Amino acid sequence: MKSDIPVTSLQRLPVYLNYLKTSGNGEQYISSGAIARALSLGEVLVRKDLAFTSAQGRTRVGYVREELIAALEEYLGCNNRKTAAIFGAGGLGSALLSYGGFGNYGIDVVAAFDNDSAKIGGEIGGKPVFDINEAREKTRELDVKLAVICVPAKYAKDVADVLVDCGVRAILNFAPVLLKVPEGFVVRNIDVAANLAILSVTQ
Amino acid sequence: MKSDIPVTSLQRLPVYLNYLKTSGNGEQYISSGAIARALSLGEVLVRKDLAFTSAQGRTRVGYVREELIAALEEYLGCNNRKTAAIFGAGGLGSALLSYGGFGNYGIDVVAAFDNDSAKIGGEIGGKPVFDINEAREKTRELDVKLAVICVPAKYAKDVADVLVDCGVRAILNFAPVLLKVPEGFVVRNIDVAANLAILSVTQ
The missing domain is CATH 3.40.50.720 (NAD(P)-binding Rossmann-like Domain)
Known part of the structure; x- marks a missing residue:
């Protein structure tokens, strides 16, 4: 299960999740570019990593923050005791x-x-x-x-x-x-x- | 300093060192193949990693164990307080x-x-x-x-x-x-x- 994701991508998913949960001032959207800048990563890399989850980025606006958090939590099994x-x-x-x-x-x-x-x-x-x-x-x-x-x-x-x-x-x-x-x-x-x-x- | 070594290679050096220090029954030599098998790694990879240190493997016999341990310790700064x-x-x-x-x-x-x-x-x-x-x-x-x-x-x-x-x-x-x-x-x-x-x- 989920063996198609590279280990390095997988290791970054909790980092994105931590960042999303500890940043933001009620903004609805967040772009891959903003995440990339905040974490000093490449934007293409961030988009590729997030594509392993069910989150869907939209042109220009990016991801709905809450959806992205939920998708990362789902992927990482956070809701799965x-x-x-x-x-x-x-x-x-x-x-x-x-x-x-x-x-x-x-x-x-x-x-x-x-x-x-x-x-x-x-x-x-x-x-x-x-x-x-x-x-x-x-x-x-x-x-x-x-x-x-x-x-x-x-x-x-x-x-x-x-x-x-x-x-x-x-x-x-x-x-x-x-x-x-x-x-x-x-x-x-x-x-x-x-x-x-x-x-x-x-x- | 030592920025030419890939992080993944660097991370394996303590693993080789630990293995060498906790294995062996007084044998003078150890081959890259034996290390690779013991640690479930590729032999070429092991040789490439060890080439970053000063250790010199010899055809057929491999590395002198004590020299390889010393080379790894030197590379990892173990003797350097x-x-x-x-x-x-x-x-x-x-x-x-x-x-x-x-x-x-x-x-x-x-x-x-x-x-x-x-x-x-x-x-x-x-x-x-x-x-x-x-x-x-x-x-x-x-x-x-x-x-x-x-x-x-x-x-x-x-x-x-x-x-x-x-x-x-x-x-x-x-x-x-x-x-x-x-x-x-x-x-x-x-x-x-x-x-x-x-x-x-x-x-």
Whole structure:
């Protein structure tokens, strides 16, 4: 589904959505040119990206703002509730459990999993922390579709294997190891330290 | 500097480095083909990426592992100490202050900045928390070259403006707003919720 959109275009859609939701003073229309200028992107690129959604731009006036927002939200599945779980309730995991921004994308973070008996059975950010050994049953029970891996590097592969086994098809991985998953599953690896290092090389 | 390397190649260099550092059983050589297979990448691509570093592959045997690791570390500036600061000592900021992985890339996180008087003057992860209003003087005093923005969305632009003003040229931004910086500065925006939403669209 939606595999025809280039990843780079897909990555820009939330950026357009954020921009549209945080700008504007009640204007009804917005042009691709205005979006392009505000975000320092090419206008043709913006039009191509937005063409993947159901939004229809009109000559001269551009897009109806509310329609464009709705089209982006629809494309990104924001109105489509999906359940996520956080694996590893350490510093980063705890921060994500308390983070309010997932709801904008229809993502409902329902639980965390950890191996620390001091955390298991408790709550963080109002979400229950379960034993990682119960992940198989609990992810099925809670119908978890998305997972964020925040465990130390040495545990990340094992957690990913469990997730694949449970059919959790989308995994965001913050552990600094490259995780590979079978076809039909997607993983995105975000190594914070590597990202910062890369920035320092390019500046 | 190093502006000739495509961003996508640059982003893969830490992945190669991580792989090389966590694999191998004392073998002296590693071929581009072996790296490509392990990471599910094309062999030509791997060779092209590695050609940006000073490593020299040899016909049939490949790269000397230790030389390739050293070349990647040199390219990524891992042996080149640089000072970073965390802006926003909330959940994510605190997690990053306690995270040990920055040292692998020569990044020394030295301080945090926040506007919460309960945190200012204290320490998190052994790092001092300063008043955000002192950012101008402190970043100069500490020679901060890199910054990670972990403040709520509404404060992110102000923090970025201060950083630009202080000449902190590389910024990693976790606030869910698109930050723009003048030429000569680089910013990388990582919106965790958007990343997870994108994953759920593609799977």
